[in-house]
Amino acid sequence: MFAVYAARIDRDQPLAGLESGERPAPEARPGWSTVTVKAASLNHHDLWSLRGVGLAEDKLPMILGCDAAGVDEDGNEVVLHSVIGQSGHGVGPEEPRSILTERYQGTFAEQVAVPTWNVLPKPKELSFEEAACLPTAWLTAYRMLFTNAGVRPGDSVLVQGAGGGVATAAIALGKAAGLRVFATSRDEAKRKRALELGAVEALEPGARLPQRVDAVIETVGAATWSHSVKSLRPGGTLVISGATSGDRPSHAELTRIFFLELKVVGSTMGTKDELEDLLSFCAATGVRPVIDEVLPMDRAREGFERMESGGQFGKIVLTNP
Numbered sequence: 001m002f003a004v005y006a007a008r009i010d011r012d013q014p015l016a017g018l019e020s021g022e023r024p025a026p027e028a029r030p031g032w033s034t035v036t037v038k039a040a041s042l043n044h045h046d047l048w049s050l051r052g053v054g055l056a057e058d059k060l061p062m063i064l065g066c067d068a069a070g071v072d073e074d075g076n077e078v079v080l081h082s083v084i085g086q087s088g089h090g091v092g093p094e095e096p097r098s099i100l101t102e103r104y105q106g107t108f109a110e111q112v113a114v115p116t117w118n119v120l121p122k123p124k125e126l127s128f129e130e131a132a133c134l135p136t137a138w139l140t141a142y143r144m145l146f147t148n149a150g151v152r153p154g155d156s157v158l159v160q161g162a163g164g165g166v167a168t169a170a171i172a173l174g175k176a177a178g179l180r181v182f183a184t185s186r187d188e189a190k191r192k193r194a195l196e197l198g199a200v201e202a203l204e205p206g207a208r209l210p211q212r213v214d215a216v217i218e219t220v221g222a223a224t225w226s227h228s229v230k231s232l233r234p235g236g237t238l239v240i241s242g243a244t245s246g247d248r249p250s251h252a253e254l255t256r257i258f259f260l261e262l263k264v265v266g267s268t269m270g271t272k273d274e275l276e277d278l279l280s281f282c283a284a285t286g287v288r289p290v291i292d293e294v295l296p297m298d299r300a301r302e303g304f305e306r307m308e309s310g311g312q313f314g315k316i317v318l319t320n321p
Contacts, residue, residue, distance in 0.1 A: 001025045003109035004300040004318070005063045006050050014050035015304055020297075023063055026105065026113035031090040033072050033116040035080065039132035039294075040068040040107040042303050042316045043165060044244065045099060054102045065107035065318075066100045069122055069131035077122040079279065080107065080114055081272045082135045090115020099136075099269065108300060110320055120276060123283040133289035133315040134278055136269065137165030141173055141217070142278045143270035144239040149215035153178030156213040158231050160184050161220040162194040162202060163313045166241060168290045170217045171197045176287040182209055184224070193313050197290065215239065225249035229256055237263040290314030296321075 001023060008017035026034050046064045049055040055062060066082040084104060085095040100106055100114065122131045144166070145151055151174075159170045162183040174181040175198025183194040183202045191202035201210065205224055212233040218224065221243025228238055230253070257264065270278075282288065292312040295303050296319055303316040 001110040002297065003063045004065070004297060005061045005108070006055065007061050009050065009052035009055070009057055009060070011051045014047050015301070015308065017050050018301060018304060019061075020300060023061070023105075023109065026111055029113070031116055032113050033119050034111055034113045035068065035070045035072050035078060035119065036111055037068045037107055037109060037320055038070040038128035039317055039319045040065045040297075041132045041136075042307050042318070043067065043136045044242070044307065045101075045136065047304070047308060049101055054099070059103070062101055063105040063107075063109050063112075064101055065109070065112075067132050067135045068107035068112060069128045072119060077124075077128075079120045079122045079131045079275070080112070080135060081118040081120060081275050083269050083272075084115065084118065087117060087272075089117030108297065108318060118272070120272070120279065123279050125283040126279070126288075129291060129294055129317045129319065130282075130289050131279070132317055133165075133291065134282070135275060137315065138169040138173070138289055139270040139275050139278055140241050140267065141166045141169035142281075143274055144217050144241055144267045145170060145173055145177070145179075145215075147270070147274065148239045148265045148267045149217070149237050151177075151179055151215050154180070155215065156180040156182070156211060158182045158184070158209065158213045158216045158228065159199070160205070160216065160218050160224040160228060161244070162199070163187065163190040163310070164219060164244070165315050166219045167217065168197065168314045171199050172287050172290060173281075174198070176281070176285045182213065184227075190313055212236070219243075220245050222246035222249040226251050226253055229253040229262065232260070232262050234260040235262070236260075237265060239265045239267050241267045292316050294319060
């Protein structure tokens with residue numbers, strides 16, 4: 001079958017190890033389901049995999065892709081939950097949690113196999129392309145907002161780095177949930193798009209907010225860390241799920257954190273139950289993933305190049321005929 005895969009690890013030039021071509025189709029195994037992939041979306045996780053983060057050399061070649069929507073063996077339209085091993089379903093009970101493609105072949109292919117427990121019904125209201133955007137970036141944003149930040153309608157939130165998949169999702173979900181959302185971006189066009197998505201104000205990174213917020217959604221890391229901490233009200237919560245600009249800020253703001261009793265919460269992906277809730281939320285409210293570009297699977301490299309450059313606003317989706 002045709003697939004897009006990591007053939008080599010290159011920490012400095014990750015796309016040097018990206019290849020596409022024929023790979024073995026999944027083999028049947030007890031407790032697992034094979035899904036025909038209709039759409040799959042890119043995540044920064046895929047670039048990190050090409051750099052060797054979370055992906056060992058002895059696992060190569062590895063088909064990339066964590067997210068997908070498609071059709072199972074019985075003809076049902078489904079969405080895949082990307083976290084493998086946390087429940088013991090389909091794998092050994094002692095296997096630690098991992099994200100698909102850290103241990104198992106991924107979704108950038110004609111077919112993918114996952115534990116049957118990881119297969120969820122796709123709501124009829126969502127297209128395959130829309131549903132394929134949810135299991136990583138949108139699920140991460142959903143958990144950050146509603147589980148780890150614990151915000152409620154009427155609360156205020158700062159979303160750093162508008163344009164990335166998680167940040168874009170947080171703006172759209174926050175608006176739909178009745179939050180007052182502020183956003184930042186270095187790019188004027190992305191700030192304008194953030195306003196169109198529902199942010200009440202979009203500012204340049206580091207700009208003073210009109211008010212201190214209840215929570216900050218942080219995926220940028222070192223470049224925005226100090227601003228994130230300074231933007232919180234006393235007792236507020238900073239939730240971090242990534243550090244695309246680096247994980248070592250020049251100033252950790254420790255005095256402000258303890259003096260104002262701020263909470264710093266790490267967040268990674270989400271649970272199957274949270275993905276079910278997210279799918280229902282999107283179906284019921286009409287909120288939909290922001291899709292930057294849809295490409296056929298054989299043009300995956302273009303999508304990777306766009307994501308690496310940071311030029312996208314929203315998700316890049318790959319499709320099979």
